[in-house]
Amino acid sequence: MDAVELARKLQEEATCSICLDYFTDPVMTTCGHNFCRECIRLTWEKAKGKKGRRKRRGTFPCPECRELSPQRNLRPNRLLTKVAEMARQHPGLQSRDLCKVHQEVLKLFCEDDQSPICVVCRESREHRAHRVVPVEEAVQEHKVGPGMRGCRGQ
Incomplete structure (x- = not known):
């Protein structure tokens, strides 16, 4: 794996699938997926308005796999916080340095x-x-x- 591919993988792992930005205060659901705390809170807040979608009160579907997770069981992911911070500081990983269409370095x-x-x-x-x-x-x-x-x- 070359340096560009490694940098791209680091960026991918440090990116929230909801906001598509580097994680901010990442939390892990019971199914093991990670999201920014605010992103998952807002996503689940919207889901509250949709009646009949939840089987148990206080549980919400994971945006990745749809597995139900209790909102109170979100666990902080301190390691991912550090990874996101490293990605944020790495000059080659700035979003402005990657093509928005192909996710390749703008050379x-x-x-x-x-x-x-x-x-x-x-x-x-x-x-x-x-x-x-x-x-x-x-x-x-x-x-x-x-x-x-x-x-x-x-």
């Missing part, structure tokens, strides 16, 4: 659209005919400025 810059793209986007119909450069090169050109491009090697 390229589309000069036609003036936006960062991933290698999968590069091969798509949308960008195939566009001028694309590595992000680092685009950053350097931006720092130097378009009028100074010919002076770079001197």
Whole structure:
């Protein structure tokens, strides 16, 4: 497993399936799934209004597997809190650094659209005919400025 794949796995494990953001105060249901405390509370709050869905009072379905869990049995997951904090602090795992469509690292810059793209986007119909450069090169050109491009090697 390469570093990018490992980083992607870390990000996946540190992400709440309800809000799709890094866990904040993660808790574990009795079935073993993890959610942000506030996310699961709000989800179950909405479920309270739907009558006839619960077999036992005080229990709610897990958003992942639908197994009923008592609301009072949520357990804090301190290890996941630490994992989410590490993912939050890792510069390569910032959500802005990943393609929203393909979840790949944004390594390229589309000069036609003036936006960062991933290698999968590069091969798509949308960008195939566009001028694309590595992000680092685009950053350097931006720092130097378009009028100074010919002076770079001197």
